Amino acid sequence: MLLAINPDNPQPRLIRQAVEVLRQGGLICYPTDTVYGIGCDIFNQKAVKRIYQIKRRPSHKPFSFMCHSLKHVGDYCHISNTAYRLMRHNLPGPYTFVMPAMKIVPKIMLTKQKTVGIRVPANPICLALLEEFGQPILNTSAVSGDEGDPCSEAYEIDGRLGNCLDLIIDGGPVYPEPSSVLSLVGDTVEVLREGKGDIGRFLL
Numbered sequence: 001m002l003l004a005i006n007p008d009n010p011q012p013r014l015i016r017q018a019v020e021v022l023r024q025g026g027l028i029c030y031p032t033d034t035v036y037g038i039g040c041d042i043f044n045q046k047a048v049k050r051i052y053q054i055k056r057r058p059s060h061k062p063f064s065f066m067c068h069s070l071k072h073v074g075d076y077c078h079i080s081n082t083a084y085r086l087m088r089h090n091l092p093g094p095y096t097f098v099m100p101a102m103k104i105v106p107k108i109m110l111t112k113q114k115t116v117g118i119r120v121p122a123n124p125i126c127l128a129l130l131e132e133f134g135q136p137i138l139n140t141s142a143v144s145g146d147e148g149d150p151c152s153e154a155y156e157i158d159g160r161l162g163n164c165l166d167l168i169i170d171g172g173p174v175y176p177e178p179s180s181v182l183s184l185v186g187d188t189v190e191v192l193r194e195g196k197g198d199i200g201r202f203l204l
Contacts, residue, residue, distance in 0.1 A: 002158055004170040010128040018167055019132045026166030029142050029157050032121040034094045034196050035176040036157055039138040048108050048138060054164050055140060062109050064096050064117030066139045068130035073118055076102050083184040086202055092122035094196035098183040115185060125171045150176035
């Protein structure tokens with residue numbers, strides 16, 4: 001099902017409708033500040049496994065997840081003073097941060113090193129979903145580069161994945177550019193992937 005939501009001023013009624021799908025264990029597609037993503041409740045293992053199947057992803061490669069604020073990130077990750085300072089100045093934004101996970105994070109979301117990838121995307125629809133839902137949402141691109149041409153419109157994703165998803169949010173065009181991925185596990189920042197966003201501000 002396609003659900004059009006205003007990308008600048010998301011309608012609360014429609015956000016609640018999308019969140020109800022998440023609460024019932026459904027999979028949704030949503031716009032971010034980098035790509036259209038697909039996600040679910042990270043605490044619903046059945047839903048997470050459905051996304052592994054859709055993405056044909058090996059189980060040893062966990063997905064990242066989104067939080068609505070830096071304070072929310074602190075509920076799920078150990079944040080060092082350095083990491084806090086860097087994130088405070090750059091969130092929300094097009095970055096994925098790899099950090100040590102708290103025990104609350106489900107094992108299916110963890111790497112062998114007990115780290116997770118987290119995002120706080122600068123997208124009003126995403127932030128409204130996260131705030132209404134009250135807990136993290138799994139985050140992975142709807143269509144990756146190795147799965148064919150990236151999709152910039154919701155109707156394209158509907159054509160490819162409509163049968164696999166419970167809801168697709170149409171939040172207007174999103175021209176795909178992957179997030180920059182930075183490790184904040186140690187005392188120094190390590191750039192794992194350079195994508196959208198200025199990484200120079202993390203390397204000063």
